[in-house]
Amino acid sequence: MPGPPALPLRRFVVTVIMAAIAASAVAAEIPRAERRSGYDLMGRETRAMQDDDTANPGMLFVLDGESLWKKKTGAVKGVAARYPAFDAREGRPIDLEQRINRCRVDRQQAPALAWESRDLLALTAYVARQSRGLPIDVTIDARTQPFLDAGRAAFHRRQGQINLSCSQCHDDLWGRKLAGSVIPQAHPTGYPIYRLEWQSLGSLQRRLRNCLIGTRAEAYEFGAPELVDLELYLMWRAQGMKLESPGVRP
């Protein structure tokens, strides 16, 4: 299968111009009252697709996930809202996909599923769907704090050939446009998302890798601790916002 497409080239041209505009700005965090899900910044048609479960293609994956899920205990309600969460064995936070794979390997003696495979996406969508409407609620304590700090530092660090930080786009320039796309605040409220550009469901890590490639940085491999730290920071930054999984995004 061909890999996920990178952002189109013309966007980089705009990016460079924006980099100049944002050159010396120090990003401030978005005040709580001004936080907006990517959903609120989408067009009417895309929102309509997400709102109607029979028009949202992400639901096809949820149904697949349901049939893959052997015991229907219903005990997974709220779980997605709490990940990444600290894992004693790893000694660090793991994300929802890693948790699902851990359960498969340890409890079901089944092989781990590949990142972005249909089955892993389907299971993640099925679990995340059961947290729809619930507020994001990750636990920050002495064990997770260092990873949150690492994620925050990564979010504010300029990187890539274009030398941009995530924060320059997502804290300072949200609501403005990058070529045809509205820059969202980067809240991980809808994951896994059905992204129209991908013509498929994709994970938060896939989205983060896309943005890293957009800055022309070398993207971390799927499952890399750096990506999980970023996920943790993004979830913390969106603490209290409601999950919409499976979201639809342009």
Next chain:
Amino acid sequence: MASALINVPERARRGEIIEIKTLVSHPMETGYRRTQLGATIPRDIIRSFVCTYNGAEIFRAELHPAIAANPFITFTTVATESGTLTFQWTGDNGFSVTQSATITVG
């Protein structure tokens, strides 16, 4: 594996115009894309969609390579009588999915 999602109102008044929505799982591979090594990715699309209402065809569509993955097809019909609506998608590589829904018209 779940392959289709359909939304038909459970009941309707006789003569009422009802909206039907369908979503089917399919990659709709165009046949024009190539792998990173240059090999053509073979076409794999749904070619036809047919809906019957108590056996009579009420809607048909031909699909083409430019249609998005997981096609969403929605249309309206007049609720004439209680019964079954059957939906069938067929395409390349022997693809065939059939699903049905019942409606009570009173």
